Amino acid sequence: MKRSFFFAATLALVVTASVVPTRAADKVQLDVLIASNAQHAFTEIIKDYEAKHPSVEIKPQFLGGATIAKMVDEGKPADVAMAGSTILKREESLLEKPIDILQNKEVILVPKGNPGKVTGLKDLANPGVKLSLGTPSSAVGTIASQVIQKGAAEWGFDFVQNVRKNIVVQEDKGSDVLAALGPKADATITFASDVDPSKYQTIMIDDKYNVVSTYQIAVVKASKNAATAKDFADFASGPVGLATLRKFNYLPPPPK
Amino acid sequence: MSTTSETLGTEYRGLKNPWVQLVAGIVCMAMVANYQYGWTAFVNPMAAKNGWGIAAIQVSFTVFVLVETWLVPFEAALVDRYGPRVMVMIGGILAGLAWVIDSSATTLPMLYIGGAVAGVGAGIVYGTCIGNALKWFAGRRGLAAGLTSAGFGAGAAITVVPLTMMIASSGYQHTFLFFGILQGAIIVIASLILITPPKTKPVDTTPPRVLQGTYDHSPAQTLRSPVFWVMYVMFVLVAAGGLMAVAQLGPIAKDYYVDTFPVSLLGITLPALTFALSLNNIMNGVTRPLLGFISDRAGREITMFWAFLIEGIGILALMKWGTTPVSFVILSGLVFFAWGEIFSIFPSTTRDHFGQRYATTNYGMLYTAKGTAALIVPLASVITAATGSWSAALEIAAAMNVIAAVMAIGVLKPVRLWDNKQPVPEPVVPAAVPAS
Numbered sequence: 212m213k214r215s216f217f218f219a220a221t222l223a224l225v226v227t228a229s230v231v232p233t234r235a236a237d238k239v240q241l242d243v244l245i246a247s248n249a250q251h252a253f254t255e256i257i258k259d260y261e262a263k264h265p266s267v268e269i270k271p272q273f274l275g276g277a278t279i280a281k282m283v284d285e286g287k288p289a290d291v292a293m294a295g296s297t298i299l300k301r302e303e304s305l306l307e308k309p310i311d312i313l314q315n316k317e318v319i320l321v322p323k324g325n326p327g328k329v330t331g332l333k334d335l336a337n338p339g340v341k342l343s344l345g346t347p348s349s350a351v352g353t354i355a356s357q358v359i360q361k362g363a364a365e366w367g368f369d370f371v372q373n374v375r376k377n378i379v380v381q382e383d384k385g386s387d388v389l390a391a392l393g394p395k396a397d398a399t400i401t402f403a404s405d406v407d408p409s410k411y412q413t414i415m416i417d418d419k420y421n422v423v424s425t426y427q428i429a430v431v432k433a434s435k436n437a438a439t440a441k442d443f444a445d446f447a448s449g450p451v452g453l454a455t456l457r458k459f460n461y462l463p464p465p466p467k
Numbered sequence: 468m469s470t471t472s473e474t475l476g477t478e479y480r481g482l483k484n485p486w487v488q489l490v491a492g493i494v495c496m497a498m499v500a501n502y503q504y505g506w507t508a509f510v511n512p513m514a515a516k517n518g519w520g521i522a523a524i525q526v527s528f529t530v531f532v533l534v535e536t537w538l539v540p541f542e543a544a545l546v547d548r549y550g551p552r553v554m555v556m557i558g559g560i561l562a563g564l565a566w567v568i569d570s571s572a573t574t575l576p577m578l579y580i581g582g583a584v585a586g587v588g589a590g591i592v593y594g595t596c597i598g599n600a601l602k603w604f605a606g607r608r609g610l611a612a613g614l615t616s617a618g619f620g621a622g623a624a625i626t627v628v629p630l631t632m633m634i635a636s637s638g639y640q641h642t643f644l645f646f647g648i649l650q651g652a653i654i655v656i657a658s659l660i661l662i663t664p665p666k667t668k669p670v671d672t673t674p675p676r677v678l679q680g681t682y683d684h685s686p687a688q689t690l691r692s693p694v695f696w697v698m699y700v701m702f703v704l705v706a707a708g709g710l711m712a713v714a715q716l717g718p719i720a721k722d723y724y725v726d727t728f729p730v731s732l733l734g735i736t737l738p739a740l741t742f743a744l745s746l747n748n749i750m751n752g753v754t755r756p757l758l759g760f761i762s763d764r765a766g767r768e769i770t771m772f773w774a775f776l777i778e779g780i781g782i783l784a785l786m787k788w789g790t791t792p793v794s795f796v797i798l799s800g801l802v803f804f805a806w807g808e809i810f811s812i813f814p815s816t817t818r819d820h821f822g823q824r825y826a827t828t829n830y831g832m833l834y835t836a837k838g839t840a841a842l843i844v845p846l847a848s849v850i851t852a853a854t855g856s857w858s859a860a861l862e863i864a865a866a867m868n869v870i871a872a873v874m875a876i877g878v879l880k881p882v883r884l885w886d887n888k889q890p891v892p893e894p895v896v897p898a899a900v901p902a903s
Binding site: 359 | 511514515516517518519520521522523718721722723724725726727728729790791792
């Protein structure tokens with residue numbers, strides 16, 4: 212009896228030891244490069260995908276668009292890339308056909324109570340309004356600059372110069388730009404996906420001054436897990452992914 | 468003294484007419500322009516067809532630039548020995564062959580070989596044509612060198628549209644092949660015109676305000692001369708300063724919120740940054756012959772002084788007052804205007820001081836200062852990253868130009884006068900073989 216128990220226990224250990232590592236090794240790992248301003252939405256999308264696909268482990272990196280392009284260009288490990296359409300266009304030779312996944316546009320956010328009394332884009336040039344903006348080299352700063360220059364085309368270049376006089380904070384990261392809102396600044400121009408009614412009031416920017424950017428997702432041609440990568444890209448751009456993106460205030464992709 | 472056909476002696480008729488030589492040189496220069504300025508149009512189609520990364524493709528361009536710049540002294544030595552005709556012919560064949568290689572390149576190493584071959588070919592053509600222009604003109608060296616180097620940019624301006632259209636309609640491989648053979652063939656044909664000037668007497672006289680050296684320096688004597696090294700430092704200062712300013716133009720425009728703002732000047736409307744970059748090419752082309760011409764009349768050092776000083780002041784003015792779209796475009800135009808002339812004044816000064824016989828080799832050695840300057844430019848990115856702003860890098864660029872300006876009259880001219888008083892050494896280098 213003792214001998215048969217010992218035999219059965221040994222057999223069980225051997226079987227367990229041989230099966231468990233095999234399962235871990237079989238788990239498909241996807242390296243996914245995501246535009247940093249979509250971090251929150253994609254963290255949720257990845258969680259949903261992994262829940263439905265236990266055999267897949269996704270390793271996301273949330274990066275600036277230029278860094279994503281550079282990594283794809285240099286052949287760094289990547290199965291899927293998600294970034295602005297102009298960024299992915301530059302690397303189209305290294306990517307499968309990109310899928311439009313979302314659009315983003317600009318809004319003005321002000322702290323609750325609106326201490327700067329901002330009612331629209333033109334008010335950002337009013338004396339005394341304190342602005343927190345992205346640096347010109349950052350994605351959020353570049354788009355804000357374009358919006359301000361579109362305004363100047365109508366109101367004259369003094370508008371730009373007065374806006375610049377009002378800048379009290381300039382940061383690279385969108386999160387740092389938002390963090391200054393309230394303690395240091397009265398308003399910012401940022402992506403619509405940053406809208407958070409619990410923290411800020413939102414002021415819409417007229418479409419004629421706004422800049423709409425389209426984001427895409429694509430499988431990297433050099434992916435060693437192309438089928439799984441495509442499945443993830445389809446999931447992110449399918450009904451579940453789009454619903455999550457909508458929840459985070461992204462606009463739907465442009466009609467095909 | 469004029470060099471019109473009426474005033475030329477019989478020994479300067481036909482192929483020996485300096486203007487015929489100049490035009491042939493300009494044509495050759497125009498035919499190698501696409502190797503530098505037209506390359507960018509091929510990059511994306513090559514990436515799409517072969518699945519190569521952009522960075523990997525651009526290694527070929529880096530190879531081209533390195534070879535084109537650093538081999539010029541050695542190629543130029545052959546030019547001074549064997550004459551321009553045979554060397555430009557070889558340069559044309561190599562330049563044509565390079566794009567034939569590129570047209571059939573299926574691997575990146577093959578593309579890099581094409582880049583190296585193009586660098587050798589274009590370097591030979593560039594060095595020879597500048598050197599030949601200097602040798603044919605005594606009174607208009609600045610103008611001749613300026614027109615020849617301006618041909619380098621003008622060639623790209625003429626051919627960029629058909630080249631781009633052919634890539635779109637027939638593919639990049641066909642375009643490489645067609646333009647490679649066409650450019651190579653035109654250079655080979657034009658090379659048949661090129662000859663070194665007769666030794667009898669100069670075609671025109673040197674202007675009184677342009678200081679001349681006292682004897683033909685061999686390359687070794689040139690390298691031992693303090694004049695060469697003063698000029699080398701000045702060339703590096705101005706070239707690096709200009710390249711640093713160009714590199715920071717985009718960040719400045721973005722910081723001032725002017726980059727996408729439309730500017731209308733002279734009937735043209737473009738976003739301010741695009742306008743400024745277009746003006747770069749135009750000003751670069753205009754300033755080479757214009758300031759070369761002025762230096763022929765006013766003197767080299769004084770022209771350098773004002774050009775480099777204006778460049779330094781222009782950079783500071785751009786930083787301080789380039790805050791509106793119009794002022795940004797105009798001041799960046801001023802910066803480019805005061806920068807491009809280095810490619811006409813330095814070659815002519817080299818010829819003035821170090822003489823006729825080894826003019827091509829001696830300028831070829833000085834030309835490597837452009838390569839040295841390119842190695843310094845990345846420091847601007849390091850400074851910008853460390854300080855978080857482009858202003859420190861630009862202040863350094865402005866200071867480099869002001870230092871070069873002061874050196875022009877405070878160091879270069881006195882050193883040249885001192886050097887001219889030194890005893891002429893015994894000839895130690897065998898005479899060059901006269902080329903036909």
